[in-house]
Amino acid sequence: MRLVYFAWVRERIGRPEEIVEPPEGVETVSDLLRWLRTRGEEYEHALEHPATIRVALDQTHADHDMPIGGSREIALFPPMTGG
Amino acid sequence: MACRIHVAVSAAPFDQAAELAAITAGRTDIGAVVTFTGLCRDEDGRLAALELEHYPGMAEAELGRIAAQAAERWPVQALTIVHRHGRMEPGAPIVLVAAASPHRHAAFAVAEFVMDFLKTHAPFWKKEHGRAGDTGWVAAKDADDDAASRWREAGVEDAGR
Known part of the structure; x- marks a missing residue:
């Protein structure tokens, strides 16, 4: 699946997007965030407060308890500040 | 009520007069148009520019989706939402919302x-560039979250005020 990052999540992770293959057992948004934090200190820094992170599955807002199975594009970003 | 919805995201400045004309042109059934324009403010002179990142x-x-929800909830005849991205300097318009309805209450609401939504x-994020570099x-x-959740609690009657 494709992960895309925005704003300070993108800056802290150090790239705008990547393709990942999460291991077996990563089923929900929460699982994904937990797994990503094990991938290095830049991820740990970006995702240290998981409750703050907003997530979109295929460009639609999703809660952290939602299953990610079948999503082609998952976006992680901070709370929005447009307008 | 059929609603003409127009949504645009662009780096270019928008033409507010043209957006309004597109709503009212050739129509005589509209009784009210309410517009909101959000501008880049200078934060007491501290800000050189804002950079708006977005999720294309x-x-x-x-x-x-927000426009469709509004059109379902109120008798709105036309609804335009235009939002810019990229770098903008103090004074520049960032966002335009224009809502048309037969009567003013729905257009304001x-x-x-x-x-609020x-x-x-x-998915837009503002980065400040200060004059000091x-x-x-x-x-x-939090106040923005509160403002959005207030609409969930309010009935259509309350929200229409």
Whole structure:
């Protein structure tokens, strides 16, 4: 699946997007965030407060308890500040 | 009520007069148009520019979803949402919402509803560039979350005021 990052999540992770293959057992948004934090200190820094992170599955807002199975594009970003 | 919905996300400045003309042209059934324009402010002279990052594709989709919700909830005849991205200097317009309805109450309510949800749901992020060379991401405000959730609690009658 494709992960895309925005704003300070993108800056802290150090790239705008990547393709990942999460291991077996990563089923929900929460699982994904937990797994990503094990991938290095830049991820740990970006995702240290998981409750703050907003997530979109295929460009639609999703809660952290939602299953990610079948999503082609998952976006992680901070709370929005447009307008 | 059929609603003409127009949503656009662009780096280019928008033409407010043209957007309004597109809503009212050739129509005599509209009784009220309420517009909201959000501008880049200078934060007491501290700010050199704002940089608006967005999620291409989802930004348009989410604005469309917000517009559709508003059109379902109020008798609105036309609804335009235009949001810019990229770098803008103090004084520059960032966002335009224009809502048309037969009577003013729905138009006021729709403009406010759209802005409250846009703030919390549309994938845009502001980064400040200070005159001193400093930069920093703007933090989301709890007050914006409160403003959006208030519409969930309010009935259509209350929200229409």
